[in-house]
Amino acid sequence: MIVAGWLLDVFTHEKANGVVLWLLGDDGQRYRFEQAFPITFYAAGPPERLRALWRFLQSQPEPARLTRTERRDLFSGPLVVLAVEVTHPANLPRLFRQVSQVFPDLTFYDTDIHLALRHTATFGVFPTAHCEIETDMDNQVKAIEPLNTPWELDPAPLPLRILTLELDTNPSHAAPARIIVSYDRCRYLLPLEPAQALIAGLGATLKRYDPDLILTAWGDTWLLPHMLKLWKEHGCPLPLNREPVSDVIHRKEHSYFSYGQIIYRGRQVCLLGRWHIDRYNALLWNDYGLEGVLEMARVTGLPIQDAARLSPGTGISSMQFLTALRRGILIPWHKHQAEYPKTALELLRADMGGIVYQPIPGLHCDVAGIDFVSMYPGIMVRFNISPEVPRSQDDLTPAPGEPGIIPQTLAPLLKRRLEFKSALASLSKWDARRKPYQARASADKWLLVTCFGYLGYKNARFGRIEAHEAITAYGREALLRAKEAAEESDFTVLHMYVDGLWVQKAGCQTVEDFQKLLEATCKRTGLPIALDGIYRWIVFLSSKVDARVPVPNRYFGVFQDGTIKARGIEARRRDTPAFIAETQMQILEILAHAPDANQLQDCLPAVTTLVKKKIASLRAGRVPLEDLLIGQRLSRELEKYRTPSPAARAARQLVRVGKQISPGQRVRFLLTRDRPGVYAWDLPDPPEPRMVDVPRYHELLLRAVQTILEPIAQHYASKKQSGKESFSILQ
Amino acid sequence: MGRTLPSITQAFLHEQESFARFRRALRRSDQVALDDLFASARQHLAAAGYAAHALPFETFLLCMLLEEHKEVMRLRQQVEQLFAQKE
Numbered sequence: 001m002i003v004a005g006w007l008l009d010v011f012t013h014e015k016a017n018g019v020v021l022w023l024l025g026d027d028g029q030r031y032r033f034e035q036a037f038p039i040t041f042y043a044a045g046p047p048e049r050l051r052a053l054w055r056f057l058q059s060q061p062e063p064a065r066l067t068r069t070e071r072r073d074l075f076s077g078p079l080v081v082l083a084v085e086v087t088h089p090a091n092l093p094r095l096f097r098q099v100s101q102v103f104p105d106l107t108f109y110d111t112d113i114h115l116a117l118r119h120t121a122t123f124g125v126f127p128t129a130h131c132e133i134e135t136d137m138d139n140q141v142k143a144i145e146p147l148n149t150p151w152e153l154d155p156a157p158l159p160l161r162i163l164t165l166e167l168d169t170n171p172s173h174a175a176p177a178r179i180i181v182s183y184d185r186c187r188y189l190l191p192l193e194p195a196q197a198l199i200a201g202l203g204a205t206l207k208r209y210d211p212d213l214i215l216t217a218w219g220d221t222w223l224l225p226h227m228l229k230l231w232k233e234h235g236c237p238l239p240l241n242r243e244p245v246s247d248v249i250h251r252k253e254h255s256y257f258s259y260g261q262i263i264y265r266g267r268q269v270c271l272l273g274r275w276h277i278d279r280y281n282a283l284l285w286n287d288y289g290l291e292g293v294l295e296m297a298r299v300t301g302l303p304i305q306d307a308a309r310l311s312p313g314t315g316i317s318s319m320q321f322l323t324a325l326r327r328g329i330l331i332p333w334h335k336h337q338a339e340y341p342k343t344a345l346e347l348l349r350a351d352m353g354g355i356v357y358q359p360i361p362g363l364h365c366d367v368a369g370i371d372f373v374s375m376y377p378g379i380m381v382r383f384n385i386s387p388e389v390p391r392s393q394d395d396l397t398p399a400p401g402e403p404g405i406i407p408q409t410l411a412p413l414l415k416r417r418l419e420f421k422s423a424l425a426s427l428s429k430w431d432a433r434r435k436p437y438q439a440r441a442s443a444d445k446w447l448l449v450t451c452f453g454y455l456g457y458k459n460a461r462f463g464r465i466e467a468h469e470a471i472t473a474y475g476r477e478a479l480l481r482a483k484e485a486a487e488e489s490d491f492t493v494l495h496m497y498v499d500g501l502w503v504q505k506a507g508c509q510t511v512e513d514f515q516k517l518l519e520a521t522c523k524r525t526g527l528p529i530a531l532d533g534i535y536r537w538i539v540f541l542s543s544k545v546d547a548r549v550p551v552p553n554r555y556f557g558v559f560q561d562g563t564i565k566a567r568g569i570e571a572r573r574r575d576t577p578a579f580i581a582e583t584q585m586q587i588l589e590i591l592a593h594a595p596d597a598n599q600l601q602d603c604l605p606a607v608t609t610l611v612k613k614k615i616a617s618l619r620a621g622r623v624p625l626e627d628l629l630i631g632q633r634l635s636r637e638l639e640k641y642r643t644p645s646p647a648a649r650a651a652r653q654l655v656r657v658g659k660q661i662s663p664g665q666r667v668r669f670l671l672t673r674d675r676p677g678v679y680a681w682d683l684p685d686p687p688e689p690r691m692v693d694v695p696r697y698h699e700l701l702l703r704a705v706q707t708i709l710e711p712i713a714q715h716y717a718s719k720k721q722s723g724k725e726s727f728s729i730l731q
Numbered sequence: 732m733g734r735t736l737p738s739i740t741q742a743f744l745h746e747q748e749s750f751a752r753f754r755r756a757l758r759r760s761d762q763v764a765l766d767d768l769f770a771s772a773r774q775h776l777a778a779a780g781y782a783a784h785a786l787p788f789e790t791f792l793l794c795m796l797l798e799e800h801k802e803v804m805r806l807r808q809q810v811e812q813l814f815a816q817k818e
Binding site for chain 1: 735736738767770771773774775776777780781783784785
């Protein structure tokens, strides 16, 4: 039999014969196949130890085919290794655990690679690949052939059956009472009690509709564990898996440290034969949604459920593993490259990030924002920066030799992102392809960005701090060359930030005025640079503590087409109450109507009216309490706070009523008049409106208004124009 | 991702902190002037970081001097303009 369709899932379990493939056929049927798929790991070390390992493996009950062969280590070159081929992939983890305990002195390779990645590397089929499968009478796969590649810009959309299960309330806030079930055009409520009726109802829907994807709200952290518990208690089975096995895959909750932040990940429940995605536990779901998750899976080779939950860091290492597997490069079990010894002065020169300048604070007119296009990935690909490739003698010149593993992995991804970007630039505003393109480009962007960070990560298998340092060094050099190019053409450089700069010159207002500068910069650096846009006006803010000190990443401005760009101000901060963020954005929207900075004062009456209206509704208690919530992340364990922050005080209230709070979790709270000054939103009793600390919110609101208006007022004052009295709302 | 060395901002704050006793013993009016000097050095942190000098305080002193000289140049220009107007 020959079947064509989309590959949904590849996995194995104890009862399966090899790997199990689930396929969504072109004919709409869901097929289950099995495929023999022996997998291999390698061991290197002194010959007598390898002989001992050989004898040890022959005495094991699991059959393994042993051969002596030569493979390539990325850093030390060709290497004689013992290849251990395990017939049943499900046996490898157990076998390897024993081997690594008995032979801790040997070096192991290819031991902990995700099964789906090995499958992708061997057959070229990736998650959601359109492929053709030839099988025998027993549904055993004889041949599998991909019909498309992960790099297609417009892959044919999968005719997925999606079942959505949502709780009527956030379970960490209050006890949910009902599940909102929806699929196709059906939508109904299912009470959580009585449990037997719930299981029977949900089980019937699962059987009848047989979804490919169960999309939930709080499914990982609450709903599915709850259902599994009921199943155990009442003994009536629930066909959550499509695969006829009862066990689902559990992963525990954990907190970890990444990019200077503590991140909390809730526990996870993954299914076999269909996908489960919890949109509150999926990483970056808000950023790119299902389309982005599918893109992640396509390009990284990771199964959908993993792609939805794992960080882009795991995504990019998976892509590197794919490149390694395809080129016969060994993937070490543990990283063994240490940092090269450096003198103190060398370290001083090397251990630096990108250039972050101090902008000239205040309001500036007709400013061009120009950015290097995907600067760090561009540097890696263009100048061949890879852990195993020696850096070239001069900055911003390609390292000689074959492209290394990093440029090889990144080149197609970078090309794809640029293709999306240029396609997006030419599509009309209403084109249906816009949204999926944006989501895919965003997923690709995350992978590209993390690749740079991962080179410097101490546990990355193909990481090397020197490669990481070379990238930042080239980035600094490129930015300084751009600055020199701008200053030589008499532009004033107002600000520089890692991969972008803001320049200004009297009389330069149109795209053509900046074209020459872009070309000159591109020529000097070898890297593409593009105009982000021309601002009618832009404000760089100074520090709140000391007005003389400019801060690098707090600014707002309006482009010539009226779009607003803001960074670091209250409206962009995730801990600002929605009410205040919204007000600040509305002020910016009013100001965006002014055709140029000199006419900003004409907008001030409208701003004054808006702010007065907002203050009035705050005082009258007309602002919904949700819009006053402040959400802050806990940065450490509760006991470790010496002077507890408002978030810590709110978390303590939650702990007192028996809720579990881990570092990295967001705590939402209201500012209140009575001690301790906060009220946690997730406490069982709802807060009363009269508790709200109105004067404090009033103060926060005025501060946000001031952020926007004060620099504008100063601009007018310095130009000695009339209109200063219009800013009286600041007092 | 950790850094082995403190960032230039951390180095700057550390240097400023190390003069806390000195600052405390100054007259109030002199404290204001000293704060001004540190604030002017802070405007060139990016350049000081890029310089990667082993003794960052030397670079900070140069930054202060730079801002002072800019002020001198600005004042000189104003004086010259005033003279020109008078003549």
